[in-house]
Amino acid sequence: MLTINNLTKSFGKKTVLKGIDFKISEGEIVGLVGANGAGKTTIMKSILGLASYQAGEITIDGKMVSTTSHQALEEVGALIEYPGIYPFLSGYDHLKLFSENNTKEELDEIVADLHMTDYINRKAKSYSLGMKQKLGIALALLNRPRLIILDEPMNGLDPQATRDVRELVLKLSKKGTSFLISSHILGELEKIVDHFIILNKGKIIQAMSVEELNAGHSHYVMLTTTDNEKAKEVLTAAKYELQVDRSVKIKMSENADLANIIQVLYDNKIQINDVRHQENDMEESLLNLLDQKDGGKA
Structure with missing residues (x-):
């Protein structure tokens, strides 16, 4: 579903991504982990054509992606950093605005899965941080994406909301949707991911399954x-x-x-x-x- 070969990026004289290589298969959930500044968000922005890069190749379902080539992104949903929300629109208005081919039943299913029914018709300016975060995740799920990229999706979520998101990710992965998720909440990632990509200073230092990482426990x-x-x-x-x-x-x-x-x-x-x-x-x-x-x- 996603292939990254030798992705290299610099800001001036500083190289922030150093020959990144990894793949994500259909229905696979991959966790991207590392310290702040390791390059997680830069990788995600590069995949989405939001950041240029000096070398390498990114393909989604065999189609090239760059800052000038976005055709492959038609099958991608994403939440990077904070969701862009219009304060005077309701949550449901946001879903209708950005939905191109979802039925009302599909929109209602997303709302129900994320337990947003009680406030989805309220104006977004009244939403708490957790409500806004769930709306951002809901927007990433629109239009039946085959690959979903989530940058710190658990930010601002209470334990129940975190569980809602976790169960929805697992439900969609079983239907074939692939995920790339970054999070500093490793305990939550451990419950859902198939593999970890571990970054340090712009390099992948290890790619391993949950079982392999757990084998290092003492x-x-x-x-x-x-x-x-x-x-x-x-x-x-x-x-x-x-x-x-x-x-x-x-x-x-x-x-x-x-x-x-x-x-x-x-x-x-x-x-x-x-x-x-x-x-x-x-x-x-x-x-x-x-x-x-x-x-x-x-």
Whole structure:
């Protein structure tokens, strides 16, 4: 559905995109993640013909896209940054204004799916930030797009609205709609995406599935003992990998067996008062990956 080859862009002497390559298949949901300034929005604007680029090629369903060639965008819906809304039109007026071939039933289905029925006929000037965001998402869904690009779609949404959007994305992907979504809310992306494209300083440092990123999770054991400082000393001497923490936090691995850890502490007359297990989350896995690719610098 979308193919990007060697996309390169500079602002003056600063190169902000460095040979970007990736594809999105029909019905696939891809998450674009990275720090602020990594190039996420620039990539999305380039796909939509809103930003020029010095080298590379973008095609949507086999058709070229550039700032002067927009034919392929007829099958694309998008929400980039903030939705453009006319304050004195109602939400429903916006949908009718930008809809070229949707039936009333289709418009009503979008409104119902996003739970906008209670306010869709009110003037947009009275909308909260979350209401405006959902209207922007609704506009991106008009005219049955085959590819939808969403830049931080969860901004301003409460938990229920976030769930509404998540369920709608999954519903449409099952019907064959492809998605490219950027978000700093990694926990939400994890629930819907098939693959992650991880950016750092204008380069793709990793393209991986959710399962592959989750495989990088670490497991820790947190111990509270009668003498935590002494426990840290004896466990460090025994070659266990400890993390900086007020309690005794041990990174578990093939060589770290809890029974052996307990035995080491028992031999040194240290009693264990509490044992807890902890998994690092996707955010920590991503930050670790970015740190590794950046030469170990935070």
